[in-house]
Amino acid sequence: MSADPRPPARPLDGRFVVLGVTGGIAAYKAVELCRLLVDAGAHVAPVLTKAATEFVGVATFSALASEPAQTEIFGAASPIPHTRLGQAADLVIVAPATARSIAAYAAGLSDELLGATLLATTAPVLVCPAMHTEMWHHASVQENLATLRRRGVAIVEPESGRLAGGDVGEGRLADLHRILESAEALLSRRSDLEGKSVVVTAGGTREPIDPVRYISNRSSGKQGIALAAQAARRGASVTLISSVAIEPPPGVVLVEFETTDELQRAVLAHGADADVVIMAAAVADFRPVVVAREKLKRRSGIPELRLEATPDVLAALVASRRPGQVIVGFAAETTDAIENATGKLHSKALDLIVVNDVSQPGVGFGYDTNAVTILFADGGRKDVALAAKSEIADSVLDACVGQLAAHPSK
Numbered sequence: 001m002s003a004d005p006r007p008p009a010r011p012l013d014g015r016f017v018v019l020g021v022t023g024g025i026a027a028y029k030a031v032e033l034c035r036l037l038v039d040a041g042a043h044v045a046p047v048l049t050k051a052a053t054e055f056v057g058v059a060t061f062s063a064l065a066s067e068p069a070q071t072e073i074f075g076a077a078s079p080i081p082h083t084r085l086g087q088a089a090d091l092v093i094v095a096p097a098t099a100r101s102i103a104a105y106a107a108g109l110s111d112e113l114l115g116a117t118l119l120a121t122t123a124p125v126l127v128c129p130a131m132h133t134e135m136w137h138h139a140s141v142q143e144n145l146a147t148l149r150r151r152g153v154a155i156v157e158p159e160s161g162r163l164a165g166g167d168v169g170e171g172r173l174a175d176l177h178r179i180l181e182s183a184e185a186l187l188s189r190r191s192d193l194e195g196k197s198v199v200v201t202a203g204g205t206r207e208p209i210d211p212v213r214y215i216s217n218r219s220s221g222k223q224g225i226a227l228a229a230q231a232a233r234r235g236a237s238v239t240l241i242s243s244v245a246i247e248p249p250p251g252v253v254l255v256e257f258e259t260t261d262e263l264q265r266a267v268l269a270h271g272a273d274a275d276v277v278i279m280a281a282a283v284a285d286f287r288p289v290v291v292a293r294e295k296l297k298r299r300s301g302i303p304e305l306r307l308e309a310t311p312d313v314l315a316a317l318v319a320s321r322r323p324g325q326v327i328v329g330f331a332a333e334t335t336d337a338i339e340n341a342t343g344k345l346h347s348k349a350l351d352l353i354v355v356n357d358v359s360q361p362g363v364g365f366g367y368d369t370n371a372v373t374i375l376f377a378d379g380g381r382k383d384v385a386l387a388a389k390s391e392i393a394d395s396v397l398d399a400c401v402g403q404l405a406a407h408p409s410k
Contacts, residue, residue, distance in 0.1 A: 011187040013041035015090040018121075019065070020114040023051020025164045026096035026130035026173040031056060033095055033176050034064045040180060045085060046070070047114045049101065073113045082113055086120030091187055094118075095156075096130035096173050099141050105153075106144035124186045124233070128156045128179055133169035146368050149388040152233055152249075156182050189394065192401050194235035199274040200228040201267060203243030205260045207287035207310065210296050217282045218365035220244070223330075224280035226389040228252045230397055231276075239274070241266045243281065260284060260310040267317055276400050278328040279314055280354075282365075286310060318349050326403045328396065331355040332364055338373060345375050351403050352376045354396055362386055374399050 017037055021030045037044045046061040046069035053071060061069035070081055078084045094101065094114070101114070105127070110116035118125065127148060135141060136158060145155055156179050161172035202224020206214040221244035228240040229249035238252045241263065248254035255270060257263045260283055271277040286307040296303050314329055321327060329350045331341040334357065341355035356372045358364030363371045363386065371386040374396065384395045 010041055011184040012037065015042050015187060016088045017042040017044050017183070018085050018089045018092045018117060018123075019044055019046045019061075020092060020094040020097075020101075020117070021046060021048045021052040021056065021061070022094065022096060022098045022101040022114070023049055023054060024096045024098045024130050025055060027052050027055040029173055029176060030095050031060055031064065033093075033179060034061055036176055036180050037093075037183070038064065038066060040184075043067075045088075047085065047117055049112050049114050051098075051100075070113055073116055082110070082116035082120045085117045086123075089117075089121050089123040090190075091123055091183060092118060092121055092125045093128065093179070093183060094125070095128035095179055097127045098129075099131050099135050099138070102127065102129060102141060102144050102148070106147045124152075124154065124190065126154045126156060126179070126183055126186055128174055129158050129171075130173035131158075131171050132163055132167065133171045136171040146388075149368065149390050152229060152390060154182065154186055154391075155388065189234050189398070191235040193231055193397070196236045196275040196404070197239075197273065198228075198231045198236040198276045198278065198400075199239045199241065199267070199271045200224050200231065200278045201241045201263065201281035202228070204282045205243060205263055205284045205310070206258050207260065207284050208291050209288050209305065210292035210294065212295050215284050215287060217284060219282035220366045221246075221281075222366075222368065223370055223389050223392065224278070225249065226393040227278055227280055227396060230390055230393040234397060236276075239270045241270065241281070260287065260313065264311050264313045264316060267313055268320060271317055272320065272322070274325065275404065276326045276328070277317060278330075278396065278400070279317070280330050282330075282332060283313055284310055314348050314350075324404075324407065326351045326400050326407075328400065329353040332358045334359045338375070341373075341375055345377060350377065351407075352399055372396075376403075 021027050043066040045067050046065045048071045058069045104115050105118055110119050156174045159172045160170050162168055203221035204217040204219035206216045208214045228238050232238045232251035240252050241255045255266050257266050287310050289306045289308050327350050331344055333340050337355050337357045341353050345353040353375050354372050356364050362369045369386055370389050370392045372384050374382040
């Protein structure tokens with residue numbers, strides 16, 4: 001039998017991609033991006049803001065794309081073009097994304113066709129900022145990007161290089177092939193956890209000293225919440241076991257806990273049938289032997305606290321694991337991070353462990369960013385540089401998908 005002469009399918013084959021172009025000098029690069037998307041098999045529908053037309057022509061995009069470029073909500077062939085585009089889209093790319101367009105998207109403004117389309121879609125969105133260095137570093141721009149990241153928007157950060165006016169610095173639109181690869185990755189992840197159940201723990205445990213005081217840690221729960229949100233976006237049925245009282249991300253069932261005992265009961269109950277359990281919660285290793293029934297008073301003198309070890313939730317989970325189940329641990333370290341995490345990986349018999357050095361700026365507790373190393377039981381390793389916690393979450397989930405495929409029945 002002869003080999004199939006057809007090239008293998010790519011993630012963009014037959015996908016409906018809305019290409020949003022906003023009013024920055026890098027808009028001329030969006031013309032080439034449009035061509036690359038079409039060459040990759042996508043059906044491309046360009047949407048230009050009014051400011052974008054000051055830099056590039058509608059006719060150029062209409063000639064290269066799969067359908068005529070659009071600029072207006074009113075006067076189009078469709079009476080509700082933003083709804084048609086938003087519902088049809090498999091992916092929306094905004095490239096370049098100016099500071100103004102990022103602010104408008106974060107604020108939910110829909111005064112132009114692109115803004116209305118972004119609000120009318122449930123498809124993944126890829127925002128590719130491009131602006132001068134000073135604008136890129138402005139607090140308002142970074143805060144707006146943080147808002148979009150929390151909502152699940154993927155950001156392809158700009159690069160350093162030559163800018164308009166002869167300046168050199170951060171803010172140059174990312175390489176077009178990098179944008180294309182990011183688009184393909186987004187779509188390939190779109191349903192790779194379809195039919196899988198994922199349990200994620202988040203936040204820190206609280207072990208009471210008396211009715212008003214407790215022993216805890218600095219965990220904000222942000223990384224665990226990001227993991228739950230991204231897993232749901234990738235098609236999984238997700239249960240988030242959290243000590244942080246939040247409105248759960250779309251598609252996520254929330255189970256609350258406070259103490260280590262409560263966490264263990266929830267994990268063993270909900271994790272028993274899960275395909276993947278990700279233990280991102282920070283568990284207090286010790287708790288008071290005796291909990292005071294009334295508030296301890298200063299006038300009574302300094303109390304002596306005797307501590308005991310809390311239950312080892314991860315060990316209990318591994319001991320009861322079922323064949324094929326993927327279990328992920330986390331390790332927040334301040335010294336000898338890799339060595340300590342490797343020991344935990346093997347002693348707990350985990351599939352993989354995510355380690356971060358929380359002594360580094362921007363890493364770990366309380367931040368919207370993180371930098372991690374993913375260690376695998378077979379000796380593999382993946383370093384993930386400082387990025388938004390949603391991006392870290394996708395790297396961890398990528399590793400989980402690989403484990404599910406490689407070891408379907410441990």
